[in-house]
Amino acid sequence: MYYYKKYWLLLLVYIALGLGALKLGYKLLALLLFEVFKLLSLDMNKYTVIVNKMHTFSINWFNNLLATLILTIGVLICWFFINSITGQLKRDIASRQLIKSLLRHISSSNIKLVAEEEKLANKWIKFGRIISKQGKLMLKIPCGNNVSVINIIMKRCDGYVNQWLAQNYPRKNWAPIEVKHGLFITWLYVREK
Template sequence: MFYHRKWWLWLLFILGIGMLILRYGYRLAVVILSATFKLFQLDMAKYDLINYRLQYISNNGYELLLIILLLTITILVSWLALNLISGQFQRDIYSDRFTRSLIRYIPTENTKLVSSEEKRANWWIRKGRIIKKHGKLVLRIPCGNNAAIVEIIRKRCDGYANQWLAQNYPNSNWGPLEIKHGLFITWLYVKEK
């Protein structure tokens, strides 16, 4: 859950803004329409019809977004409970700390090619995560399929990853850094022995 926090926070933000627009935007639209109809002396029967339709859309849209928001919150609370019970929430926090420690600042005076590869390596490192697979902890970092980026990430992780994992998971024994090539992506793995 913590790993995907940007997505669900963005979803909650959009739902909240949508609810505010439907609730208070309708009132603003009614005030503007009323003033417009009175100013231009238009038929108030049309105003009543437009007002009724706007109110209908506002109320139904607000109720729909409220239902979606409540379902989303229910799913998020269930997801949080499951992550807390399984320990994935704590592993995601550790993953975030680990990936932040591997991110490198790229000065602008570097050549453009090296700078773009370093930035892409930082982007892939942010996707790194500690998970539990077959009862064992695994640090996995995707690297894309560019050999230069794989080498940059491997150099950053070499030695440091095992030391960091041993310090933060003292009861675990960690294997060496492995590179696994998939169909479209290359992964760096450090597995618990």
């Protein structure tokens, strides 16, 4: 849950903005339409019909978005409890601490190609995550398919990651970093023995 917080927070913000737009936007549009009808001396019966249709549309969509918001919050609460019970929430928070320590500040004085590769390495490292697979913990870091980026990430992880994992998970033994090449992406894995 914590790992995907950017996405679900964005979803909640969009739903809240939609609710606000439907609630306040209808009233603002009705006021503007009233002024236009009054200024142009148009038939106020047509204005009433249009405003009633807008009101019905606004209420229907407001209720739909409100139901979506309630459903989304319910799913997030269930997801939070499942992640808390399985320990994934704690692992995601620990992953975030490890990932922050692996990120590097790239100075603009570096050679452009090296700086771009360092930025790509930072981008891929941000997707790193500690997960539990078949009852054993594993750190997964995607690396893309650029050999230079893979080497940069390997240099950052070499020695430090195993030491960090051993320190934060003292009852676990960790295997060395292994590289797995996939069809479109390369992964670095550190598995629990």
